[in-house]
Amino acid sequence: MTDTTAEQLLRPHAEQIYRSELDALAEHDTRTRPPHWKLSPWAVVDFLMGTTLPDGTEITPKYIGNRRLIEIATATLATDRALLLLGVPGTAKSWVSENLAAAISGDSTLLVQGTAGTTEDAVRYGWNYARLISEGPSREALVASPVMSAMEAGTIARIEELTRVPSEVQDGLITTLSEKTLPVPELNTEIQAQRGFNVIATANDRDRGVNELSSALRRWFNTVVLPLPDSLDQEVEIVTSRLASLGAALELPEINAADEITRVVTVFRELRAGKSLDGEHTLKSPSGTLSTAEAISVLAGGLALSAHFSDGRLTPADVAAGITGAVVMRPVEDKAVWAEYLETTVRERDGWQEFYRACREVL
Secondary structure (H helix, E strand, C coil), X not given: CCHHHHHCCCCCCHHHHCHHHHHHHHHHCCCCCCCCCCCCHHXXXXXXXXXXXXXXXEECCCCCCCHHHHHHHHHHHCCCXXXXXXXXXXXXXXHHHHHHHHHHHCCCCCEXXXXXXXXXXXXXXXXXXXXXXXXXXXXXXXXXXXXXXXXXXCCEEXXXXXXXXXXXXXXXXXXXXXXXXXXXHHHCEEEEXXXXXEEEEEEECCCXXXXXXXXXXXXXXXXXXXXCCCCHHHHHHHHHHHHHHHHHHCCCCCCECHHHHHHHHHHHHHHHHCXXXXXXXXXXXXXXXXXXXXXXXXXXXXXXXXXXXXXXXXXXXXXXXXXXXXXXXXXXXXXXXXXXXXXXXXXXXXXXXXXXXXXXXXX
């Protein structure tokens, strides 16, 4: 797929968005690459964290945070152990997973989206029942899962929200991860993983999903916990970067949003922590996670509203409804928490009067 074609997609894959960066890294990468890896582990980390190549090519950061966490995650994938990215919603687990797969395999699409309805076919294999009935069990009638396809190609498979997958389906991964084989008893054979195969799974440690991982399965994962951003400035940087990407993809005009980005991130951090940034007010926390991803969503909606119905400046009125919806997940309890926060913290804060009025109007 050409870069021009990728620009027309609503949500291109990481390997499509950053193809020129991946090509530039590969050209300058002189370090040892594990079997079937497109880049060396060092270059993979540079791809995620950002760097400047000797020829001046800028590699944009995909993850803003502790470099050591990404080094550990990358090193894990060069071993025989799978990688589990753990964290509360909005800590960029899926984004890191996708970009790791893109940098290592050049393909982030071998994906299993975990849900309560995920079946064993999704992590093992299924059958083309028309061929199965007409021809009987055969390799041609077998439908490979993303995990099986990754085993055969020696690439990375991704499993999102592993703890939402039923326990019996989760345990279907044990033989794959421990023995690096996938038995196919119907054909009296097995699929053996090629060198380079591994699995990246993500899981939410806020609600623990639906099914905890069994100890037998968990021992085949190395766990890397992705934390929430350390500081206000770091979270603002993350949100600003992602909004710029979203705005470009949606072809929104450039909008001055710096003040509202800082304001929304401040609100989310204070309510998450249960206290104001200056420490003067103790706050009740709402039931929602108020993650960085939710802040991005609130601001993206505000940008679209401003671009199409306002004067090109992101205002408190553009984000008021979105932030209220993000905070008030439970109509009674959370509404009281939000109203108290507005009155005790926002109302008297210098420069926040317009935001206060806008939020009170939609509460």
